[in-house]
Amino acid sequence: MKKLFFTFLIIITINTSFAQTELLVKAKNGLNIRSESNLKSEKVGKFKYAEKIEVLEKTDIYFEIIDNEEIIKGQWYKVKGKSLTGEIVTGYVFSGFLTNPKQKDTFEFIFYDDNYDHFYFTAKKEKKTYSFITNGEEINFLRGDIIEIEWKEVFIISAGDEDIKELNNRLLSIKKIKNGIVSNFRKIYNKEIKYHYTDNYSQWYLDYIYLNIEYYIANSKNKLIRNLIEKKEQLEYSIENRNRNGTNYLVIGLSHSSEFKTSPLQWLYYNEKNSKFYEYDLPNDELIEYK
Numbered sequence: 001m002k003k004l005f006f007t008f009l010i011i012i013t014i015n016t017s018f019a020q021t022e023l024l025v026k027a028k029n030g031l032n033i034r035s036e037s038n039l040k041s042e043k044v045g046k047f048k049y050a051e052k053i054e055v056l057e058k059t060d061i062y063f064e065i066i067d068n069e070e071i072i073k074g075q076w077y078k079v080k081g082k083s084l085t086g087e088i089v090t091g092y093v094f095s096g097f098l099t100n101p102k103q104k105d106t107f108e109f110i111f112y113d114d115n116y117d118h119f120y121f122t123a124k125k126e127k128k129t130y131s132f133i134t135n136g137e138e139i140n141f142l143r144g145d146i147i148e149i150e151w152k153e154v155f156i157i158s159a160g161d162e163d164i165k166e167l168n169n170r171l172l173s174i175k176k177i178k179n180g181i182v183s184n185f186r187k188i189y190n191k192e193i194k195y196h197y198t199d200n201y202s203q204w205y206l207d208y209i210y211l212n213i214e215y216y217i218a219n220s221k222n223k224l225i226r227n228l229i230e231k232k233e234q235l236e237y238s239i240e241n242r243n244r245n246g247t248n249y250l251v252i253g254l255s256h257s258s259e260f261k262t263s264p265l266q267w268l269y270y271n272e273k274n275s276k277f278y279e280y281d282l283p284n285d286e287l288i289e290y291k
Contacts, residue, residue, distance in 0.1 A: 021055040023098040024155060026167050031098075033083065033091035037061050037076035044091045045083035050155050050165045053081030053098070056090070065096065072096040099153035099167070106177060109147050111211070112139040118156065118168075123147065132169045143215045144180025149173070182211075185218035189229050193217065194236035194257070201239070209270070212277060213237055213252060216268065216290065225265060228256055236262075244287075247271065249278075 025031045025047045033045040037059045047053060057078035064073040074096030083089045107123035107130065119134045132151055141147055150172040155165045193214060197206070217225060217235060228235060238253040250270040256263045267280035269287055278287035 021101065022052055023055055023101070024153070024167075025049055025051045025053065025097060026099055026153065027097035030084065031093050033079075033089055033093055035091055037078070037092045041092070045085065045087065045089040047081055047093070048084050050167075051081060053079045053093075055079050055098075058095075059092070063094075065094070074098075099155075102150060102152050102172060104148065104150040106146060106148050108180065109141040109145045110143055111208075112141070121171075123149065130169060132171045134171045137171065137174070139174075141176060142180060142182040142186070143211060144182050144218070146177040146180060148175050148177050181218045182215055185214070185229070189232060191232060191234070194234065195239060196236070197239035199239075199241060206239075209239065209250070209252070212270075213254070213268070216277070217254070222265070224256075234258070235265075242269075244269070 026049070028049055030049060031047045032043050033047060035042040035044050038061075055077050059076040059078065062073070062075045064071055066072075074094050076092045077095045077098065078090070079093050080088065080090045105125065107125050110122040110124055110129065112121040113119070114136075119136055120131050121134065121139055122129055122131050124130070132149065133156065151169045152172060154168055154170040156168050157165055193210070195206075195210065195213075217229070220226065225235075234257045236255055236257050238255070240251050240253075242249055242251045250272065252268040252270065253264060254266045254268065256265055267282075268290070269278040269280060270276070271278070277290040279290050280286075281288055
């Protein structure tokens with residue numbers, strides 16, 4: 001059973017001038033409704049997951065909880081909506097389990113994926129990764145670019161045997177704030193990284209691997225690789241499938257090619273199941289996760 005820990009309760013006067021807003025419940029197990037804005041007051045009902053409710057007042061009584069080791073901040077909202085029993089109920093709920101209205105923040109761009117029913121892109125804020133669903137907007141950023149995103153939380157229906165509502169971040173607007181490490185690498189290196197393979201891979205998959213190898217090279221602290229980039233020497237890589245200790249990997253052999261020879265630089269392993277890359281440590285014959 002989930003454990004919820006409550007901290008930092010600050011009581012301030014109710015703000016009755018808050019404009020009415022419709023939000024959605026994002027608590028998977030439903031959201032308790034209380035008669036007053038405190039945890040000791042009577043429970044007068046419960047809203048189900050994804051239920052639309054009307055916000056009547058913000059109380060400015062702030063607190064935070066720890067839910068599955070994640071800190072969630074919010075305050076008491078006075079709301080009205082249909083409870084689990086089908087009755088229209090007015091009461092107080094914790095705003096941390098309601099969808100947020102429009103939000104805006106800056107992120108580091110990671111990847112755009114248009115290979116599914118919905119188009120997604122991922123971005124990183126500090127150490128946390130976020131996923132955003134788009135309306136098919138053209139996304140031309142490179143990994144590491146700093147972008148400003150405006151979005152709102154919405155529920156979409158995943159089609160299947162049973163239609164399932166899932167919470168997603170819906171993109172409203174996006175713009176680049178400054179170039180990231182890959183954009184700067186392309187300006188410096190100014191040439192394509194060559195690659196070759198023997199198995200039958202889709203072009204989408206090859207492009208995905210290319211972008212990740214490019215990001216790896218751009219971030220490399222290896223003095224030899226940095227020197228080759230500066231001199232604009234030809235970098236290339238090979239792709240093959242290989243089994244290691246019972247796990248299937250895509251193995252990438254990064255190398256430097258010249259007119260007379262090809263010199264290996266680094267072996268990388270990619271695990272499709274967890275979408276992680278690993279550097280091969282030759283002296284110790286082990287894989288080290290690349291982050």
